[in-house]
Amino acid sequence: xxxxxxxxxxxxxxxxxxxxxxxxxxxxxxxxxxxxxxxxxxxxxxxxxxxxxxxxxxxxxxxxxxxxxxxxxxxxxxxxxxxxxxxxxxxxxxxxxxxxxxxxxxxxxxxxxxxxxxxxxxxxxxxxxxxx
Numbered sequence: 001x002x003x004x005x006x007x008x009x010x011x012x013x014x015x016x017x018x019x020x021x022x023x024x025x026x027x028x029x030x031x032x033x034x035x036x037x038x039x040x041x042x043x044x045x046x047x048x049x050x051x052x053x054x055x056x057x058x059x060x061x062x063x064x065x066x067x068x069x070x071x072x073x074x075x076x077x078x079x080x081x082x083x084x085x086x087x088x089x090x091x092x093x094x095x096x097x098x099x100x101x102x103x104x105x106x107x108x109x110x111x112x113x114x115x116x117x118x119x120x121x122x123x124x125x126x127x128x129x130x131x132x
Contacts, residue, residue, distance in 0.1 A: 010066035011059070019060040027066070 007028060015023035015033060022040055026033040044052040117123055 009063060011063045012066045019056075020065070021056055021059045021063065024059075024063060024066065 009028045010024045011020040012023040012027060013020035015027075017037070022036040023033045025031075026036040029036075040052060040056070
C-alpha cells in the first residue's frame with residue numbers, strides 16, 4: 001500500500017483506541033486522528049455499519065504496525081514536540097528551532113571555555129604538578 005511519495009500505510013496501535021487503524025489512516029493522509037474517527041463512526045452509524053466494520057477488521061489484519069512507535073521510543077525522543085498544524089498543541093517550529101539553536105550556542109560556549117582551559121599554560125602547569 002505505497003503511495004507515489006514513498007510513504008506506507010501503517011497501523012499505529014499506541015495512538016489508536018482499538019487497533020490504530022484510524023490513527024494510521026490519519027497519519028498517512030496528514031489528517032487529525034479525531035477527524036478520521038468521527039468520519040468512520042458517522043458512516044458506521046448512518047447505515048454503513050457492515051462495510052465499515054469489515055474494512056476496519058480487514059485493515060487491522062493486513063496492515064503492519066508502524067515501526068518505531070514503541071512506547072519507550074516515543075517517550076525517549078519527545079524533548080521538543082513541534083506542532084505541525086496551527087490548532088495543535090505543542091511548540092511552533094520557529095520556537096523549537098530557536099530553543100535548539102540556544103542549546104547549541106550554550107554547548108558551543110562551554111566547549112570554547114573547555115578548549116581555552118585545556119590549551120592554557122595553567123592546565124599544563126597543573127598537570128606537571130600533579131605528575132610530581
